[in-house]
Amino acid sequence: MEIRKVENYSEMSQTASTIIINTIKHKKSPVLGLATGSTPEGLYQELIHQYNNHVFSFKDVTTFNLDEYVGLGKGNPQSYHYYMKEKLFKHLDINMENVNIPNGTVQHLEKECENYEKSIKEAGYIDVQVLGLGLNGHIGFNEPGTPFSSSTHVVELDDTTRKANARFFTSMDEVPQKAITMGLTTIMHSKKILLLVSGENKAEPLARLINGNISEDFPASMLKKHPNVTIIADKSAFVAL
Numbered sequence: 001m002e003i004r005k006v007e008n009y010s011e012m013s014q015t016a017s018t019i020i021i022n023t024i025k026h027k028k029s030p031v032l033g034l035a036t037g038s039t040p041e042g043l044y045q046e047l048i049h050q051y052n053n054h055v056f057s058f059k060d061v062t063t064f065n066l067d068e069y070v071g072l073g074k075g076n077p078q079s080y081h082y083y084m085k086e087k088l089f090k091h092l093d094i095n096m097e098n099v100n101i102p103n104g105t106v107q108h109l110e111k112e113c114e115n116y117e118k119s120i121k122e123a124g125y126i127d128v129q130v131l132g133l134g135l136n137g138h139i140g141f142n143e144p145g146t147p148f149s150s151s152t153h154v155v156e157l158d159d160t161t162r163k164a165n166a167r168f169f170t171s172m173d174e175v176p177q178k179a180i181t182m183g184l185t186t187i188m189h190s191k192k193i194l195l196l197v198s199g200e201n202k203a204e205p206l207a208r209l210i211n212g213n214i215s216e217d218f219p220a221s222m223l224k225k226h227p228n229v230t231i232i233a234d235k236s237a238f239v240a241l
């Protein structure tokens with residue numbers, strides 16, 4: 001894993017944006033894997049800024065999001081569909097037919113997972129996958145204990161994860177119990193992975209990732225087995241190292 005220590009959140013976002021824009025400029029039909037949460041918001045703002053400055057176009061880009069809550073429709077402001085539309089897609093020239101986010105409102109969730117996995121494969125897998133780091137080491141919504149061999153699946157969310165994400169909802173009761181997430185194998189198929197880490201509250205999981213063993217108890221540790229991972233972390237995330 002390459003580790004890039006940057007000054008602050010803004011530098012983390014710019015560094016990630018430069019790598020993504022280079023991929024978009026140099027690939028004919030680039031495929032991006034996108035994440036939600038607070039961490040990539042600055043990256044998305046930076047991409048919009050560069051797009052507005054005519055640095056590049058999103059028209060040939062295909063995207064796959066990591067995850068979505070079960071039971072939240074596209075119009076629900078807490079859904080990841082809504083997040084992605086508001087924070088990125090509506091500001092760009094992306095063809096919405098090339099945007100893929102798991103649908104957590106279908107009756108047959110298992111079928112949705114299978115189809116999602118198939119679409120990623122058919123797209124030739126992901127060129128650059130953006131990841132955030134959960135406090136318990138989750139990536140996407142792959143909670144501790146998820147087999148490294150997992151493909152896209154339905155998960156029961158950890159209470160720690162629900163609590164961490166409760167800030168986006170009016171009460172803890174509203175945080176869904178389940179989600180659909182790309183699996184760990186799905187993520188490992190990506191050609192390049194960018195793990196973004198910012199802030200002191202991520203210092204413990206970052207230290208465990210860098211110094212700890214590879215174990216299913218800490219899903220992010222799987223990234224150590226991937227040949228092309230760049231961790232972009234700001235100074236404050238390094239306080240436990």
Ligand code: GLP
Nearest residue numbers: 035036037038039132133134140
């Ligand atoms: C959430 C998301 C992940 C995200 C992580 C960290 O639960 N499902 O994709 O990377 O937790 O979130 P944040 O960036 O808000 O700390």
